[in-house]
Amino acid sequence: MDEFDLIRRYFTRATPAAVLGVGDDAALVAPSAGRQLAISADMLLEGRHFFADTDPYALGWKALAVNLSDMAAMGAQPRWFTLCIALPKADPAWLAPFSEGLFALADQYGVALIGGDTTAGPLNIAIQIIGEVEAGLALRRDGAQAGDDIWLSGPTGAAAMAVRHRYGRLQLADADLAYCAARLDRPQPRVTLGRRLLGLASAAIDISDGLVADLAHIARRSGLAATLNLLDLPQPALSDEVLALPDFDVCLLAGGDDYELCFTAAPAQRAAVQALASELKLPLCRVGSMAAGQGVQVLDAVGQPLALAQTGFNHFA
Numbered sequence: 077m078d079e080f081d082l083i084r085r086y087f088t089r090a091t092p093a094a095v096l097g098v099g100d101d102a103a104l105v106a107p108s109a110g111r112q113l114a115i116s117a118d119m120l121l122e123g124r125h126f127f128a129d130t131d132p133y134a135l136g137w138k139a140l141a142v143n144l145s146d147m148a149a150m151g152a153q154p155r156w157f158t159l160c161i162a163l164p165k166a167d168p169a170w171l172a173p174f175s176e177g178l179f180a181l182a183d184q185y186g187v188a189l190i191g192g193d194t195t196a197g198p199l200n201i202a203i204q205i206i207g208e209v210e211a212g213l214a215l216r217r218d219g220a221q222a223g224d225d226i227w228l229s230g231p232t233g234a235a236a237m238a239v240r241h242r243y244g245r246l247q248l249a250d251a252d253l254a255y256c257a258a259r260l261d262r263p264q265p266r267v268t269l270g271r272r273l274l275g276l277a278s279a280a281i282d283i284s285d286g287l288v289a290d291l292a293h294i295a296r297r298s299g300l301a302a303t304l305n306l307l308d309l310p311q312p313a314l315s316d317e318v319l320a321l322p323d324f325d326v327c328l329l330a331g332g333d334d335y336e337l338c339f340t341a342a343p344a345q346r347a348a349v350q351a352l353a354s355e356l357k358l359p360l361c362r363v364g365s366m367a368a369g370q371g372v373q374v375l376d377a378v379g380q381p382l383a384l385a386q387t388g389f390n391h392f393a
Contacts, residue, residue, distance in 0.1 A: 077166045079194045086175040087159065091188040094156060103190035105156055111208040114152035118142045122199040127242060132170045134261040135201070136177030141263045142284065143205035144185055145335040148270030149282040151215040152207030154187040160204075162197035185267055215273060215280040215339070220298035224278055224340040226364040227349060229269055231312040232287050233324065235260040236331025240323060252318050259312070263335040272352055273339055280339035286330035289388020291338055292372045298340075301369030304329075306376050308363045329374060330386045340366055 077085070083098065091097030095104035107113055120139050122128055140157065147154040159178075163171075182189065187205070238256035241248045248256060266282075273280060279298060281290050288304070295302040309328060311319065318324060341349055346362070353360035374382045 082166050082171065082194055086171045087189060087192070089179070089189065091190055093186070093188045094190045097188065097190045103156070103158070105190065105206070108208055110211055112211050112214065114147060114150045114207040114209050114214060115204065116143060116146035117202065117204040118146070119200065119202040130261065132174040133177035136174040137181050137262055139201045139203055140178055140181045141265050142335065143203045144181070144187070144265035144267055145263065145282040145284070147205060147207040148266045149215060149280050149337060150207070150209060151213065151270045151274040151280070152209040153271060154185055154205055154207040154267060156188050156190045157182070157203055157205040159189060159192035160202040161192070162195050162200040164196070164199060210274065213274045215270065215277055217279055217281055217294045218297040220279040220294050220300055220340040220366045221342065222300055222366055222368050224342055224366040225346065225362050226291070226302060226304065226366065227339050227341060228310060228361050228363050229266050229337040229358055231310040231359070232283055232334040232336060233328035233331050234312040234314065235263070235333035236327035237318065237323070239333070240327070246321060246323060248318065249315065252314050255313055260333055263333070265335060266337045269337060269356060269358060272356070276345055276348055276352070277339040277341045280337055283334040283336045283338055284332055285390070286332040286388025287338065288329050288372050288374065288384060292387065294338070294340065295366070295370065295372055298366070300366045302364060302366055302372045304364040304372065304374045306374055306382065308361060310359050310361045326386055329384065330388045332389045
């Protein structure tokens with residue numbers, strides 16, 4: 077099987093959402109009137125972003141999910157994506173479930189694969205995604221205002237606990253491990269929430285590198301300080317034994333790989349956000365506030381700032 081057979085067998089499908097899809101020197105797409113294009117890219121490298129024994133179906137799912145999460149954070153509707161993949165070998169036993177996981181999520185959100193590239197090499201997966209958002213309405217990191225509430229779309233920390241388990245740094249019981257592994261391997265991008273936050277939220281970001289580290293991007297770009305209340309953070313559905321582990325708060329605040337949305341909104345929007353939480357059946361939690369100043373602080377149970385040894389993942393730190 078050469079690369080063209082590989083592409084035809086596993087990655088070529090009809091693309092009615094595009095003028096021209098896989099099979100030419102470039103794809104052709106027609107943006108909708110009155111919308112701007114939102115474009116993002118993510119790379120997943122074996123040994124850096126995922127374990128070598130990761131289930132290929134889950135890896136196909138996650139490779140697209142992390143890109144869909146970027147669209148969600150901008151309030152964009154995902155439309156098209158490209159896939160560049162380096163493979164140690166063209167193995168049908170790996171490629172079939174990988175492409176199945178990829179397209180399962182693509183079909184869920186109506187996003188079409190329109191091109192890319194394949195090559196031989198260490199396993200590396202790079203996806204570029206293109207979405208559309210109403211002109212002038214995109215959620216950005218620089219829109220927060222002093223006095224805004226900080227909201228979180230769901231619990232953080234469980235994915236990082238799964239990573240620690242796989243490295244042997246802690247041991248999780250079967251039920252806890254199943255929950256944490258699902259959060260790590262099959263993240264749920266909050267695309268619908270992102271779309272509904274247009275005109276409601278003032279700024280947004282997805283949590284990929286850690287809650288504190290990612291919220292710091294909103295604070296920095298908006299020229300403000302952010303305060304989180306530890307007791308207000310949503311708790312993952314884990315046993316009391318896991319929640320009491322010394323590593324838990326570190327994972328909660330700095331673990332990453334959660335792909336929940338963190339967003340800011342004016343206090344006047346509280347009722348609207350809570351109504352949205354009920355409608356979408358999401359545990360949207362108000363976890364802090366923005367104010368004049370700079371940086372991010374986390375307040376403990378008695379309102380005192382926590383000393384944070386770690387704020388999130390950094391590739392080159």
